[in-house]
Amino acid sequence: MAESAPADLVLDRVLTLDKGVSLTLGNDALVVRDKDLAKRNRTRFCGVAIGKLPTEIAFPYYNILWASFDSELVIEYATQNPKTKIRCEKLQYSLGDVPLDVAQPWVETLLQRAYGQAQRQRRAKVLINPHAGPGGAISIWETDVRPLFHAARMNLDVVTTSRGGEGTEICEALDIDAYDVVVVCSGDGLAYEVFNGFGKRADARNALQKIAVAHIPCGSGNAMSCNLNGSHLPGPSALAVVKGVRTSVDLMSVTQDSQRTLSFLSQSVGIIAEADLGTEHMRWLGAARFDLGVVQRIFSKKVYPCEISVKFEHENKSEVRAHYRRIHTREGQKNGSGESTAGASLSISDSKPEVGEGLPPLRFGTVKDDLPEDWVTSKYDKLGNFYCGNMAWMAPNANFFSAACINDGLMDLVTNDGDIPALKYIELMTSVETGKFFDNPLISYRKAVAYRFTPLEQNDGYISIDGERIPFRPFQVEVHPGLGTVLSKSGHYEADGPPHWEIAPK
Numbered sequence: 001m002a003e004s005a006p007a008d009l010v011l012d013r014v015l016t017l018d019k020g021v022s023l024t025l026g027n028d029a030l031v032v033r034d035k036d037l038a039k040r041n042r043t044r045f046c047g048v049a050i051g052k053l054p055t056e057i058a059f060p061y062y063n064i065l066w067a068s069f070d071s072e073l074v075i076e077y078a079t080q081n082p083k084t085k086i087r088c089e090k091l092q093y094s095l096g097d098v099p100l101d102v103a104q105p106w107v108e109t110l111l112q113r114a115y116g117q118a119q120r121q122r123r124a125k126v127l128i129n130p131h132a133g134p135g136g137a138i139s140i141w142e143t144d145v146r147p148l149f150h151a152a153r154m155n156l157d158v159v160t161t162s163r164g165g166e167g168t169e170i171c172e173a174l175d176i177d178a179y180d181v182v183v184v185c186s187g188d189g190l191a192y193e194v195f196n197g198f199g200k201r202a203d204a205r206n207a208l209q210k211i212a213v214a215h216i217p218c219g220s221g222n223a224m225s226c227n228l229n230g231s232h233l234p235g236p237s238a239l240a241v242v243k244g245v246r247t248s249v250d251l252m253s254v255t256q257d258s259q260r261t262l263s264f265l266s267q268s269v270g271i272i273a274e275a276d277l278g279t280e281h282m283r284w285l286g287a288a289r290f291d292l293g294v295v296q297r298i299f300s301k302k303v304y305p306c307e308i309s310v311k312f313e314h315e316n317k318s319e320v321r322a323h324y325r326r327i328h329t330r331e332g333q334k335n336g337s338g339e340s341t342a343g344a345s346l347s348i349s350d351s352k353p354e355v356g357e358g359l360p361p362l363r364f365g366t367v368k369d370d371l372p373e374d375w376v377t378s379k380y381d382k383l384g385n386f387y388c389g390n391m392a393w394m395a396p397n398a399n400f401f402s403a404a405c406i407n408d409g410l411m412d413l414v415t416n417d418g419d420i421p422a423l424k425y426i427e428l429m430t431s432v433e434t435g436k437f438f439d440n441p442l443i444s445y446r447k448a449v450a451y452r453f454t455p456l457e458q459n460d461g462y463i464s465i466d467g468e469r470i471p472f473r474p475f476q477v478e479v480h481p482g483l484g485t486v487l488s489k490s491g492h493y494e495a496d497g498p499p500h501w502e503i504a505p506k
């Protein structure tokens, strides 16, 4: 073996191999010069090669899953063709005369660039809900996810859940030193169970900080994956989880009667809660059951009288937009991505959770306590929708909370009346898809630290916490800045933010 690298073998980050093959560590991608590979990858139309033979093929670092060498150099990557599902492929080359002390640092540099700040070879507890959504979670796991995790050399411990509640029990008892992440292959319901399992532990804060939660979309809504992975599809989400960075996420405590639960996604009362929970009998309709539920209630002009008391932080849309700009400008200064922490973007609290204890004490007491004096209480006779969100997308194309920030220590509150003329109401609801919802004058969009919701003049109804139904009784919610940890693609939510936030006054 040569003691040092011959000059022609290593030239700036270039690995020169036999048969005129070279591998270059470029800025954003591994650039491969290989005539045989170029021929195999040539653009084809009806099986006939068209266009010029490319001289180089770029493999974005994001797609590179692993690299190793023995007598051969093996680089495993995820394919990028948007028309097909993501697949794992390999580049394999003989190292020929390349000495090990050249190959080794080159491979290490490739891995460093491929993973950036993401942890390599994560140890994952994988929970699969076989009944989530249309019921394909096991096959999604086997075909779209496991091969990528395997190629990325993740350490996998896989459990298929056999009943509701098992995810909570598993996480309540999990050996948190043995894992880095819990990956749920499910809808959002299993993620809710996982957060609540950690929340029940005597060392809740430690568990919620140490173990990241990640989502592979197998349900119908898949909000968590949309926001954190930037996709509702399993393959791109699996890649986002492999390359995801640990990111602190706000969680919320919900108290009702003497119960305390954690919510990571949303709480709703009114048209959205009913259209979701009140149409379970129409599951055969698929996603259309929700749209039908909304339209039925719009035409019936159903209202949901209530009293809402809130500790507001930002009470109008221009304040909300300016807040979003402040948070994102700060994130930009941190260089956009990386290991994001709650402390980096908290606006209302310096209470980065202490480790080693149970859940943080409630700052505002429970729903049974007297209301704090500085909360604003309003009676709503004609409420149509109360919606509180901690993430932006509630489903693909449903960016209800465009100003939601991952760990700003605030919850986004959306309300609207229920007696809006039907056509205007339909326009409002469809504006969620077109990005115009935030600016629609029929909704109020505010940011809050805590609130209490008290239903009035109704015997029964629907209250949804992260899509799960709770009894129709008063409940109170407060946010815990950065209490939880997730894997995210870029250290923040993938949604675009409220329209024109870039030009909001600071």
Ligand SMILES: Nc1ncnc2c1ncn2[C@@H]1O[C@H](COP(=O)(O)OP(=O)(O)OP(=O)(O)O)[C@@H](O)[C@H]1O
Pocket (backbone or CB within 6 Å): 128, 129, 130, 131, 132, 133, 134, 160, 161, 162, 163, 164, 165, 166, 185, 186, 187, 188, 189, 190, 193, 218, 219, 220, 221, 222, 467
């Ligand atoms: N094996 C199982 N059998 C029955 N229920 C289960 C099982 N595993 C988990 N569950 C329960 O199913 C509930 C819903 O799960 P999940 O969110 O994964 O699917 P979903 O409701 O179909 O998806 P979505 O929320 O997107 O509609 C969870 O709260 C969990 O308690």
